[in-house]
Amino acid sequence: MVGTLGAMALTEPTLFDQVVNLCKRRSFVFPSAEIYGGFRSTYDYGPLGVLMLRNVKDAWWRSMVQLRSDVVGLDAAILSPPKVWEASGHLDNFSDPLVDCTSCKTRHRQDQLDDADTCPSCGESGTFTEARAFNLMFKSQAGPVEGAGADVYLRPETAQGTFINFKNILETSRKKPPFGIAQIGKSFRNEITPGNFVFRTREFEQMELEFFVPPDEADSWYEYWMNERYQWYLNLGIPADQLRLRAHDDDELSHYSSGTSDIEFLFPWGWGELEGIANRGDFDLTQHAQHSGQKLEYFDQGTGERYVPHCIEPAAGATRSMMAFLMAAYDEEQVNDDTRTVLRLHPQLAPYKVAVLPLSKKDTLLPKAEEVLHSLQPHFMCDYDITQAIGKRYRRQDEIGTPYCVTIDFDTLEDNAVTVRERDSMEQQRIPVDNLVAYLNEQLAL
Numbered sequence: 001m002v003g004t005l006g007a008m009a010l011t012e013p014t015l016f017d018q019v020v021n022l023c024k025r026r027s028f029v030f031p032s033a034e035i036y037g038g039f040r041s042t043y044d045y046g047p048l049g050v051l052m053l054r055n056v057k058d059a060w061w062r063s064m065v066q067l068r069s070d071v072v073g074l075d076a077a078i079l080s081p082p083k084v085w086e087a088s089g090h091l092d093n094f095s096d097p098l099v100d101c102t103s104c105k106t107r108h109r110q111d112q113l114d115d116a117d118t119c120p121s122c123g124e125s126g127t128f129t130e131a132r133a134f135n136l137m138f139k140s141q142a143g144p145v146e147g148a149g150a151d152v153y154l155r156p157e158t159a160q161g162t163f164i165n166f167k168n169i170l171e172t173s174r175k176k177p178p179f180g181i182a183q184i185g186k187s188f189r190n191e192i193t194p195g196n197f198v199f200r201t202r203e204f205e206q207m208e209l210e211f212f213v214p215p216d217e218a219d220s221w222y223e224y225w226m227n228e229r230y231q232w233y234l235n236l237g238i239p240a241d242q243l244r245l246r247a248h249d250d251d252e253l254s255h256y257s258s259g260t261s262d263i264e265f266l267f268p269w270g271w272g273e274l275e276g277i278a279n280r281g282d283f284d285l286t287q288h289a290q291h292s293g294q295k296l297e298y299f300d301q302g303t304g305e306r307y308v309p310h311c312i313e314p315a316a317g318a319t320r321s322m323m324a325f326l327m328a329a330y331d332e333e334q335v336n337d338d339t340r341t342v343l344r345l346h347p348q349l350a351p352y353k354v355a356v357l358p359l360s361k362k363d364t365l366l367p368k369a370e371e372v373l374h375s376l377q378p379h380f381m382c383d384y385d386i387t388q389a390i391g392k393r394y395r396r397q398d399e400i401g402t403p404y405c406v407t408i409d410f411d412t413l414e415d416n417a418v419t420v421r422e423r424d425s426m427e428q429q430r431i432p433v434d435n436l437v438a439y440l441n442e443q444l445a446l
């Protein structure tokens, strides 16, 4: 008898705790610098986390770059000079309103307080200082001499690296609007209130596309990217009732944006942004053109028209999305008298696609198991586990989302076939070793 409890049926704090606990226990995500007591709100991605995070980024790259002919990639520098951030407006505007509680000395983001007058840490009222703008960019020094000219900033978003390479790419890639530049990489923000595990951290990874279009096509491309991006999360297994597209109200819009919508996931504490899609107009290219003195525009030789392309930007968080995929996939179900924990991850996102499990660790089975493992490794990320009873090993794979387990038993030595068990249905099939790669390729449809 199999009865599904389902992620939605779990009480909400429990789901959060269970996922965080699983992440630590099964080496997805560790608190950083733990042997030194930890370093607040920074995390390290362990053996399984690094595989899954890479899969999230690969799935994005595949859909945004590999499967398209109108998008090229870029990997720009993380360190950048103040001029970039002057032009982008980040030096003046990339700040949150910060208040200090004079009673308990804690700091808060004023715009996130439930009650603007009461400190959520100590409960005192009327203890806040005046709000002041706190710039979120990390600043450092480059080179051996401190002082003017040596200031550098760690980028708070990847997008500006793309805008400042617009000219290089236009001149060298033979692309013309509409075309896009995709980038994945680390960004840094000195968040006042990091928290909720990897949802808001000071160091995180973004996946951003800047899509440059003729001005009169901006609205239709904005619609197009909203739908594309929403569909991407659905295709990778986020249930429709845990995903929504929310258009920003006019008072939420940046001054340069004529439209922004967020793709939001229903986290245990409520709806939270996974990605913003913004119609940024010609703001960024115009700003960088003015500050650099370079022409950042497109000249259409066919029509003789010269214009500054408008930009549609779908900007997603890789680390934050990974957390959403984990939350959505987490399930517990009753199997006979046992509770089975299973991560129902989309195969593209699962850290391991296949686990190779010899039924016993007797010498007679291991050479064959290793032979099967080596035949699969060039095709799939595989785990290999020889300890404990086979039932326990299946459960360990279920818990980390491995879609298929391949068991080598004593019959394998006679018939050269293996038992393949599917994660969600737990159904088993006998498959000849010679057909195994083809069979798994077909089932996984990666």
Ligand code: ATP
Residues within 6 Å of the ligand: 157, 189, 191, 198, 199, 200, 201, 202, 203, 204, 205, 206, 273, 274, 275, 276, 315, 316, 317, 318, 319, 320, 321
């Ligand atoms: P938020 O309102 O949550 O601070 P934002 O609107 O400032 O996010 P953007 O600048 O649009 O975020 O960045 C694009 C994406 O980058 C976000 O949708 C989110 O997935 C991710 N992101 C932004 N800040 C963080 C952070 N501190 N930690 C993890 N991911 C983040």
